[in-house]
Amino acid sequence: MKLLVVEDEQALAQGLKFNFEQEGYTVLTAEDGPTALNYFRDCYESDKDNVDLVVLDLMLPGMSGYEIAKEIRRIDEVVPILVLSARELSEDKAYAFDCGTDQYMTKPFALPELLSRVKNLLKRKSLVQPAPAPTKALPPLYHFGNVTVDFEAFEIEVDGERKSLTNLELRLLKYFIEHEGMVLTRSQILEDVWGEQSAFVTTRTIDNFVLRLRKLVESNPAEPVHIVSVRGAGYRFMPEEASE
Incomplete structure (x- = not known):
């Protein structure tokens, strides 16, 4: 499973990368929106090495996490997006969900909870499969x-x-x-x-x-x-x- 961590605080990004890798995930890190979207598009277009989950900060240089979430949703409707932000207002959370994110955690956070949420989001994603052709005709x-x-x-x-x-x-x-x-x-x-x-x-x-x-x-x-x-x-x- 491949995770994309979008976080401009380098120490936090490296800490997340280390802990996710200890759980067996492959991890990409990006400090800004354009870099994150380039990584995401490259993986998506490879058609075999997609990003399976995005961990996204909201306060980023040049391009907000909200904008990044919207762009990701234009590319992939299913990939889970978990927000990890210091913003605590209900308005921030509501707008993040409106932009297509799936879960929202505030900083500081408990690592076990974060790992559990990531695991559950990945499990949910695995349920989504391409729809096959109908196997038989339905009765009248x-x-x-x-x-x-x-x-x-x-x-x-x-x-x-x-x-x-x-x-x-x-x-x-x-x-x-x-x-x-x-x-x-x-x-x-x-x-x-x-x-x-x-x-x-x-x-x-x-x-x-x-x-x-x-x-x-x-x-x-x-x-x-x-x-x-x-x-x-x-x-x-x-x-x-x-x-x-």
């Missing part, structure tokens, strides 16, 4: 929970009540069903469901369609059990509610 009627999907009629039946679906709603629901249990990124969904139209669609559109589907198929859309969010990754379809 598909049942999950208290829902029956009629693919030919573009309808679903929920507790005896029939509801119509638009073409895109049905395509998105079918895509989730075909990839049951898999974590699907927004970029995968855009490419596979929207196809040639994806250049004109934003990830916010996907989120809105998911909200619409949840209102149709979930007993409680605010606490979905079938179309569930995976923070920092995307969505997963679960035909049955997970047991406690």
Whole structure:
């Protein structure tokens, strides 16, 4: 696993590098945004040596950590970004999350907690795999929970009540069903469901369609059990509610 540490305080950067390497990780360090982004792009374009996680300071020379996070998200939607910053205001944390980061730790920090968070973020990332082609055709009627999907009629039946679906709603629901249990990124969904139209669609559109589907198929859309969010990754379809 390869980590990219973006930190301008050299002593801290070297301390992080040492401790991460003791855990078995390969570590790159960068003191500023352009260097960090060059490292990240080079690894990403190699297609076999990607950065698996970014540890990011916010107060950096020339280019803020917020800007770096935004640029990284334009390149890679999935890679975990963990902020390590002296900024403690809730506004700073909220904006960091808006820029696409996954977790936020304030300095000074406890090393065991940092290592644990890195480990858990990497474990979550490993769940995200490219969506394979469907292995078999779905039947005309598909049942999950208290829902029956009629693919030919573009309808679903929920507790005896029939509801119509638009073409895109049905395509998105079918895509989730075909990839049951898999974590699907927004970029995968855009490419596979929207196809040639994806250049004109934003990830916010996907989120809105998911909200619409949840209102149709979930007993409680605010606490979905079938179309569930995976923070920092995307969505997963679960035909049955997970047991406690």
